[in-house]
Amino acid sequence: MSGYSNTYVPPPNATMAPLAAIQFLDAVAELWMRRQRVAVDDPGTVRIRRRNPLDLQVAEHRFIPRTHPIDLDTSGGYGNPAGRVMGSWSRALVGVCAAAVIVGVLVVRVTNASAAVAQVCDRSGYKLSLQSLTGPPRTDLIIRVSAKAAGCELPDTLIRVQVAVLPFKKLPARKVILSNVLAPGGTATLDLGRVQRLRLVRATVSFGSQVVLAAQTKTRLKPDLVLARAYAGRSAVIGRPFFVVAIVRNRTKDVGLGALVSVTSGGAPLATKQLKVGPRGRVVLQIPVTLTQLGTTQLTVTVTPASPIETTLKNNTRGLAVEATEFKVQESATLAQSFAGYGGQFNHHVYAAISRAAGVTDDNAKDMERKMRELQPQFSRVFFNNTAFTDPDRMQSFVRTVQLAQSTGTTIDITWQGGTLSVANGTIPRFAAVLIDLVRARGITNLRWLTLQNEPNRTKITMAQYEAQYRALDPYIQSIRGQVRYMGGDLVRGPDVGAPNQQAWLQYMATKMADILDAYSIHVFWDYFDTQKLVDRLTEVRAIVDALPKAGRKPLYVSEYGVRGLRTFNGAPAGDPGVWEDGTPMTKTNVRPKAGRSIRPTTRCAC
Incomplete structure (x- = not known):
């Protein structure tokens, strides 16, 4: 006004x-x-x-x-x-x-301090620069007045601005004249409407009492920075830096642009790094980031231009997820050349009254189910106990447990947990009926393996009796043998008392049962203060299998493994699997890779 x-x-x-x-x-x-x-x-x-x-x-x-x-x-x-x-x-x-x-x-x-106060100089103390950038839906003319001499005050308002858009091809010239244009810091941006690329634009500005400056520029395409990709490793160790990699491109061919690339989580800044991308340029930027909380963190990577001259900001943001863990496997220390993945043993009694008496509820059972689906185990075991034949509650719990395993996508191995298995006492026909019902009636397509007896080489069962059970069961499940194969072993190093016997059992299976078995399995447990035993167990079994007759060499699964602790603490028994050196039960530490009693780790490797 x-x-x-x-x-x-x-x-x-x-x-x-x-x-x-x-x-x-x-x-x-x-x-x-x-x-x-x-x-x-x-x-x-x-x-x-x-x-x-x-x-x-x-x-x-x-x-x-x-x-x-x-x-x-x-x-x-x-x-x-x-x-x-x-x-x-x-x-x-x-x-x-x-x-x-x-x-x-x-x-x-x-x-005398105010003698240095900036003042309006004559035109020799200033420089005028122009930048005409075009892109949908308009062309911006950026006017910048800079001081060439110290003490020359930059204008906040341009008294008069005259812009000439020069003739181009068959297009006539046109002028834009404005008065009292706000120019904070000596910079003003004018909307020139549509101006073709390479068309010349001339501008004359005046400010102060007698300063008149003129300049000319050629219209160029606005830069358009694109965050083409943002990625990192799927996991990182908590408290240790890792790299988030950002690949930034400039899609236009005329003008480069600087930018700040930031990594945030929930709006909180984690790291930033600057870059400059030339015309048609591509920059790969590594941004060090450190996570401080366990679990999966959603990260957002954003490219913020140093000057608001981009065509669009809609392609400047991407998201990714990184899981912060307490440790990471050292991949260079290879013990096995092939690895099928991790799994878990599902507790076949988790839905039975015996577990409810121990504190299992509908709510924590649902929480367990959700976590198992998130874990996505690759290979898992489910015990079948012969008490289920006479206890409907335990039978329904077994069936629900197998259905839960099916829902996680895991490959399932059902193991006859122990006890007499024969045709004479009726356990083989009844067990076969349960297996066929799972496959044919309940759609358990992931049931791929069947194992008889758990750790038989530490029991009184002989190797010949062990073989006889497989051969007696086989005729009863021929209708599903196209889907279900036999795994033999579940061996430990040896009996609780006496010399190791795993080599004798593996040699027997390789020479007497190679026609019916499709894989072998072992169990590996070690004390947390004796990790060398884990290496020794894997190494010795690998050597035994490699020495078997060629026709008897089968894939090898580690169907149970775990860490044990101190069996006594302060002079009192600590139970199994023991306690940590401060008395903490091993099941409550992150040393033992198993979730309580409902999951027992399993894996397959060429070990």
Whole structure:
């Protein structure tokens, strides 16, 4: 709004002359305005009171120019904008110069510090640079006035801006004329509408009392940074840095652009790194990030341009997930050349009354089911206990457990847990009926393996009796043998008392049962203070299997493994699997890779 104001704020560290001097300056400006009949745009409710110009008791007028509307001129007659601007202000300079003399006489500085205050210099103290960038849906002209000499104050407002879009091919020239354009820090951005790439744009700007600058530029395509990909490893050790890799491209061919690439989690910044991408450029950036909480963290990678001149920001963000863990496998220390994956042993009694008496509820059972599906085990065991033949509650629990395993996607091995298995006592026909029901009636397509007896080489069963059970069962399950194969063994190193016998059992199976068995399995347990035993067990079994007759060599599964602790603590028995050195049960530490009693780890490897 045009008008007058009686507000005056003295500069810091300055002592002003008597008010009469300032009033005299106002009177001089008032007299000059009357003589020249300076037009005031739309004064509104602010009235211009014409006073006696020499009445030094009244000082209430300060002229505030109004921002003028855009004046579009397509005539092509540019004239001399600098001359027009200077001509319109030539007589005004007389009054300003007189005012400057008076102010110079009347204002007294109290310190020398304000001698360094920036001032408006002549045109030699400034430089004008232009950047015309086009892209849908418009072209932006970026005007930057910079100081070439120290102490030259940058304008906050450009008094007049005249832009000429020069002829291009068959397109005529056009002009854009604006007044009082805001330019904080000497920078202004104008919307020129549509301007073709490579078309020349010329601009003349004026500010201060006598500064007129001109420059010319060629229109270029706006840059468009794209976060083409952002990725990291699936897991990282908590508290240790890892790299998030960001691949940033510039899709246009004219102008490069700097940017800040940031990694955040839930809006909280984790890391940042700067880059610059040239025209048609591609930059691969590694950003170190450290996670401080266990579990899966959702990360957001964002590219923020250093200047708001991009075509779009919609392709500047991507997300990824990284799981923070307490440890990571050292892949260089290879013990086996092939690995089928991890699994777990599902507790066949988890849905039975025996487990409810131990604290299992519908809620924590659902929580267990969710976690097992998230774990996605690759190979898992489910025991079948012969008590289920006479206990419907345990039978339904067994069936539900197998159905849960099926829902996780795991490969299932059902193991006859122990006890007499024969045709004579009816256990073989009844067990076969359970297996066929699972496959045919309940759709358990992931049931692929069947094992008889758990750790038979530490029991009284002989190797010949062991073989006889497989051969007796086989005719009863021929209808599902296309899906279900036999696994033999589940061997430990040897009986609780006596010499190791696993080699004798493996040799027997390789020579006497190779026609019916399709894989072997072992169990490996070690004390947390004796990790060498794990290496020894895997190494020795691998050597035994490699030495078997070629026809008897089968894939080898580790169907149980785990860590044991101290069996006594402070002189008292600690139970199985023992306790940590501070008395913490092993099942409550992260040393033992198993979730309580409902899951027992299993795996398959060439070990």
